[in-house]
Amino acid sequence: MAGKQRKPKAIAEFGDFQTPSALARAASNLLARLGIQPRSILEPTCGKGSFLAAAAACFPQAASVIGVDINQAHLNVARTVTDRTRVKLRQGDFFKFDWQSVITNEGEPWLVIGNPPWVTSAELGVIASDNLPEKSNFQGRIGIEAITGKSNFDISEWMLLRYLDWLKGHRGTIAVLCKTAVARKILLHVWKKDVRMQSARIYKIDALAHFGAAVDACFFVLELHPQARTLNCDMFNGLEDAIPTSTLGFLDGHIIADVEAFNRQRDLLGPEIHYIWRSGIKHDCSKVMELVPTDRGYANGLDEVETLEDTFLLPMLKSSDIGNGRIHCRSVMLVTQQTVGEDTRHICRDAPKTWSYLQRHSALLNKRASIIYKNKPAFSIFGVGPYSFAPWKIAISGFYKTLKFVKVGPLDERPVVFDDTINFLSCWSEDEASFIEDLLASDRSHEFFHSMVHWDEKRPITVEILKRLSIRRLAAALGREREYARFTALKDLPLETAAKSKADMKGPIAA
Numbered sequence: 001m002a003g004k005q006r007k008p009k010a011i012a013e014f015g016d017f018q019t020p021s022a023l024a025r026a027a028s029n030l031l032a033r034l035g036i037q038p039r040s041i042l043e044p045t046c047g048k049g050s051f052l053a054a055a056a057a058c059f060p061q062a063a064s065v066i067g068v069d070i071n072q073a074h075l076n077v078a079r080t081v082t083d084r085t086r087v088k089l090r091q092g093d094f095f096k097f098d099w100q101s102v103i104t105n106e107g108e109p110w111l112v113i114g115n116p117p118w119v120t121s122a123e124l125g126v127i128a129s130d131n132l133p134e135k136s137n138f139q140g141r142i143g144i145e146a147i148t149g150k151s152n153f154d155i156s157e158w159m160l161l162r163y164l165d166w167l168k169g170h171r172g173t174i175a176v177l178c179k180t181a182v183a184r185k186i187l188l189h190v191w192k193k194d195v196r197m198q199s200a201r202i203y204k205i206d207a208l209a210h211f212g213a214a215v216d217a218c219f220f221v222l223e224l225h226p227q228a229r230t231l232n233c234d235m236f237n238g239l240e241d242a243i244p245t246s247t248l249g250f251l252d253g254h255i256i257a258d259v260e261a262f263n264r265q266r267d268l269l270g271p272e273i274h275y276i277w278r279s280g281i282k283h284d285c286s287k288v289m290e291l292v293p294t295d296r297g298y299a300n301g302l303d304e305v306e307t308l309e310d311t312f313l314l315p316m317l318k319s320s321d322i323g324n325g326r327i328h329c330r331s332v333m334l335v336t337q338q339t340v341g342e343d344t345r346h347i348c349r350d351a352p353k354t355w356s357y358l359q360r361h362s363a364l365l366n367k368r369a370s371i372i373y374k375n376k377p378a379f380s381i382f383g384v385g386p387y388s389f390a391p392w393k394i395a396i397s398g399f400y401k402t403l404k405f406v407k408v409g410p411l412d413e414r415p416v417v418f419d420d421t422i423n424f425l426s427c428w429s430e431d432e433a434s435f436i437e438d439l440l441a442s443d444r445s446h447e448f449f450h451s452m453v454h455w456d457e458k459r460p461i462t463v464e465i466l467k468r469l470s471i472r473r474l475a476a477a478l479g480r481e482r483e484y485a486r487f488t489a490l491k492d493l494p495l496e497t498a499a500k501s502k503a504d505m506k507g508p509i510a511a
């Protein structure tokens with residue numbers, strides 16, 4: 001299972017964390033309590049066989065029990081814990097095995113059970129492993145994800161999608177231990193592609209206790225049936241629980257974390273036309289572009305101290321600053337453009353020392369791999385626009401596990417910019433920022449967002465979730481629509497004038 005601690009290469013490569021027998025038994029017993037009655041049982045990456053043994057014992061009526069694994073040594077152990085007369089073991093590579101013939105040769109209903117490998121494509125990349133499907137850019141992951149290089153995926157996710165393919169048009173249950181985030185991705189696929197499903201359940205498991213891994217993990221149970229359809233998934237706190245704590249749902253292509261809470265706040269659903277959530281500036285070169293003011297000049301991440309003009313330096317805050325409410329200038333960002341794609345050559349004239357600094361570090365800046373910098377002016381940044389220079393902002397860290405919206409005003413008379421881990425709204429005045437801060441701090445806003453946010457995600461608070469809230473509707477619900485009208489009338493001023501406000505706000509950056 002993918003924990004933070006360093007794993008031996010073979011374990012990492014094969015995501016090889018064998019399930020303790022007690023956990024496999026508890027999970028199989030749960031399936032029996034749910035009334036699942038498989039005729040055939042398959043464990044496609046069965047390892048040392050704890051799930052095979054438990055499932056075979058729980059479902060004595062199953063006519064066929066098959067286990068496959070890439071590792072013959074594991075299969076030898078599995079042989080010792082399973083009944084030779086009932087359980088067939090085969091050595092094979094998941095990515096090459098002829099699964100379809102297994103499915104068509106045995107009778108349904110199926111139970112595809114187990115604990116697929118816990119490893120991501122990025123982790124396999126680091127150790128140069130090819131324990132991967134041939135075509136890795138699956139699910140049409142194109143657009144901004146591919147552009148910014150975020151096409152990393154869990155191998156188990158890819159495998160679970162194959163399980164769905166095998167069972168298409170058949171009756172069967174998929175019951176696996178996996179990351180909760182992977183379970184949600186599979187649900188999203190099921191709902192988007194209208195895969196026929198009778199029920200879905202997610203049971204939290206304590207991955208730290210069972211596998212020594214600090215990840216949010218679950219036992220994920222999907223009952224597939226060609227004639228059934230449901231858009232809900234019940235969430236349970238543990239394998240022994242019969243009453244769900246909440247229900248996941250599907251809305252407009254997204255997974256709702258808590259359907260009941262969402263329904264109480266659904267009148268706040270956007271779109272919002274005046275207040276647009278943005279992410280902070282992306283430059284992918286913090287060693288050069290982020291500097292700390294010192295008595296001797298600006299210190300960069302290469303242990304160099306530079307004398308630079310203030311012209312293109314703006315105070316910056318990071319996720320940790322916003323999360324800790326530390327709103328003072330510890331560092332500055334070199335903001336080379338006011339809009340994406342703007343020509344940067346004027347920096348040579350306007351701030352020669354800054355230009356020379358950039359030139360001297362052009363090798364590092366030119367090395368930035370992301371396609372967003374290709375065929376763009378030298379020293380380009382991304383996620384910059386007039387909104388970046390608005391004097392007031394309401395910010396929230398994408399990484400933090402709380403809904404903390406923070407009002408940020410100018411520092412040293414300059415607008416504050418953020419790194420790309422922060423999401424923000426721009427405002428023209430402190431009054432406007434206070435108004436938005438109040439709205440977002442309300443119980444209604446909090447319940448709305450809580451019903452959407454999946455807190456176990458690495459970056460739970462995304463622009464995509466934030467923009468689902470209609471601030472206009474929220475203001476109306478809280479009796480503050482007149483203020484909304486007043487502030488948004490001002491907002492109809494072209495935002496581009498913010499660039500001017502940046503020019504008006506020059507001043508030294510304090511050390």
Ligand SMILES: C[S@@+](CC[C@H](N)C(=O)[O-])C[C@H]1O[C@@H](n2cnc3c(N)ncnc32)[C@H](O)[C@@H]1O
Pocket residue numbers: 001013014015016017018019020043044045046047048049050051068069070071074092093094095114115116117118131
């Ligand atoms: C997380 S372990 C789980 C083992 C077993 N299912 C259990 O629950 O104890 C993942 C298993 O996947 C197997 N595995 C990894 N890559 C594989 C591949 N390409 N083909 C078949 N099995 C593979 C490993 O050998 C390992 O036994």
